[in-house]
Amino acid sequence: MISRLLLLTLTTPLLALPKPDPAGVTNTGPYDYGVMGPPATPSIVANANKLSSTPLPPGPFKPDWDSIRTNYETPSWFADAKFGIFMHWGLYSVSAHRNEWYEKHLYAADLKWHTDKFGPPEKFGYKDFIPLFTAEKFNATDWADLFYKSGAKVVLPCAQHHDNFALWDSKITPFNAKAMGPKRDLIGELAAASRAKGLKFGVSNHGIENFTFIDPSKEVLARLDKAKADLFDPKWKGFYHVADRSDEAQSAFLADWMERNFELIDKYQPDLLWFDNGVNLRLLDPLKLRVAAYYYNRATSWKKEVSLSTKFVAYAPSNKDTEQVGSIIDFEKVGGRSPSNIRPGAWMVDDPIGTSWGYTEDMRVFGPDAILGKLVDTVSKGGFYLLNLAPKADGTIPKEQQDTLLAIGKWLGKHGEAIYGTRPWTQPADGKARFTIKGDTLYAILPGKPAKNITLPSLAEKPGAPTISKIELLGDNGSLKFKRDTKALEIELPNSANDPLAQVLKITFGK
Template identity: 85%
Template sequence: MISRSLVLLALATPLAALPKPDRAGVVETGPYDYGVMGPPATPAIVAEANKLLATPLPPGPFKPEWESIRANYRVPSWFDDAKFGIFMHWGLYSVPAHHNEWYEKHLYAANLKWHTDKFGPPEKFGYKDFIPLFTAEKFSATEWADLFYRSGAKVVLPCAQHHDNFALWDSKVTTFNSKAMGPKRDLIGELAAASRAKGLKFGVSNHGIENFTFIDPPKAVLERLREAKADLFDPKWKGFYHVADRSDQAQAAFLADWMARNFELIDKYQPDLLWFDNGVNLRHLDPLKLRVAAYYYNRATSWKKEVSVSTKFVAYAPSNKDTEQIGSIIDFEKVGSRSPAGIRPGSWMVDDPIGTSWGYVEGMRVFGPEAILGKLLDTVSKGGFYLLNLAPKADGTIPKEQQDTLLALGKWLGTHGEAIYGTRPWTQHADGKVRFTTKGGSLYAILPGKPGKAITLTSLAEKDGAPAISKIELLGDKGSLKFKRDNKALEIELPATANDPLAQVVKITLAK
């Protein structure tokens, strides 16, 4: 554990005086800046952070070096078969349930008037004042885990800490945690036990490294709160907000604290996945990321468990090529906008929201099972793992609309999961609306929505090199289907029983 005095230093540094992040080696792709959320550290600050945390590396083959991680890491054998998991954004931001899960950031800027009208000015009611209102009084880890199991998910990965610095576990590293405040419960611990009791893999996400510069108010708001010594400048809450002190020494203490929280999550909950958001992407943070990875993987060696870090873009790709990950499963945000356009080799995942916001907000639109299944199919057909994000309410309930989507998805997977779990991509992922997966000697053609009387697949036309077909069936039905095949297409006749409201799955057995 690092010294609390280092975290709570009182030197006030204006935001305008913060150095720009070291952009060396960071490659930007498209409209989203994957490095902007990271703390503006320097190599000297990172080195100091490493010195501040005396926790030794557990015994094992992994050293905090790229070549050591490369030589010893293997993607968990269970991961590429699991295909579907549950993510969730749940925390203090669920209390105001307004705008999105970045409520803390917007409170002091664009949403200041809305917040003031609703709760009062930040001098009287700042973000910290949502802590006692986050009671999670209706939260049942057993009920959540049962829902996730019934949805067909194989992995549960809650957000253990978002950008707002509030930990949802029983922590000795930070006092700003759900056991000491708010719910007075170890929310992560309860959910870990309940999920594993259902046979589900359990991981955690930690977005906390982005907290150091997350709050960025206009100068007038800063000066107003500084003069009043209130909220962001209340000495009692400096270590929660990280606004009043943004000195190099405070930043080093913050980074050491980030590592310590990860070590604690690893030791207390033995996560099967440890997921980081974009804040860890910058190259200058590599020494800290390597230390966390080596710590985690050595611990897992002693547990005799297969585990993995999961990160975005090039966080664990020191070559700055996202196809050259070392010790991490790459994650993409949102199906379509940032996920692969076609089959991508290697192990990867997509995190995707069930509605129009990652965290719960009043009036958010929730996508139905048709839309979510379409994204799952698109991801799996390209070789990926689909991580569906839920948005629970502050009281610990998961809204009915979200539950309905999950249960409908689970019902479909109960009949058609053979075409999803344990599958791999075919030579192409799609033929029009149809998505393909393969397993063993079978090719699965999955047609979303209600079908017509036949499926026509030009990709399976009879031509040189095309696999011979011995049998075609409809999953969930008995008997073989009639089909015609020529040099233009394969046409499969569908029976009246091909009436699943979400998608039909045709199993094509290829001749040996």
């Protein structure tokens, strides 16, 4: 028999999943930010904490907000790095259809497409993509070299997505890339190659969202239950988390989530540990605090500066996203949820290089002009830009994505002074120009090929405004002619201002 709760959980839309005790839900605004996480209760969380036997390492961090707040500092390197590489790569890359949520759609909206392409789920379910995910052309050194040439300073692969398949050599879960599929420690190889290039290395873990991720139609649910196939095959019970969604199963799942994080921390010493929306519920705070204390105590022993990165109020116990505790806040997509103006504090935005986060055959890849515009816009507001790639299942990064990365890297090789190590000015923009500042030097970044003369009203002569001693075209020799009055600063550009992506004016303030 399928329990009433199981049927409700599996057959209702995601936004209608049963919610925990309202006292534990503290999300505000137009989105229900907790729906991706498991529908936990205080007792389920308490039992999960008991089931996890890994002790807290010695160190100053305790699993409570006051201890994290008192002892945590944002890594000093983060404010200067500005640009990193994210990636969604996994079993969903094999189907290369719709998006990285293929597992959810397979058992409902995409059932016919899947059946026509691969067969019915009784014979070919999501688990059957594992042996097809071979990564036979994956070369971590080549990937790291590409990332280095792109100008990125951080590499952060998705170590586990919502589908519960781990891309590392795990002793916690048998469903991992070393034991199955590629038969390789993909995360370990990429960590070593990235660090050999001097890049920071982190991992993202979306796994907490797996417990209620699969959402079959009633018809598929009944079919597979009757056949005891795929979702109801006992051998795959711990992979799918469909056949048993009892309180006991949920506690075991949450304990397993913590253990996987502890393993990632110990094996790879990540510089960043990134969580998706599923951890946002306040009810999960005891587990999140334990992971944070574990991570930061380990980092103290490594003598490394590290940080968690999370969304909305996952690590903001006041439920104000400007009051993060022990976490760098992440926003999804430039122009989506990212800040519209300068935002103080440490923050980043994750943004896809194309029309899907995971590789699909029909995805459209954005050119370097669009991506550079988002990078510059983010940095001008005080943020860090995390660009997501979508590799193929065989381990290759499509040429279109590589071309965009290399063009960005070429521009940064000439103009990186205006990006790395900068801070936001008093305003992020003036018309199309975007500003960054470093000491007494203001950079005005002008997208595309600009007009012969540039007018910047924000730099007009005003009482108390610093004098301007020199203006240069970054990467060029000689000073530029300019005129400044109470209305604007006007700059005459040379013929050499012809970079196809953006020009940079280096404006030096007088003492």
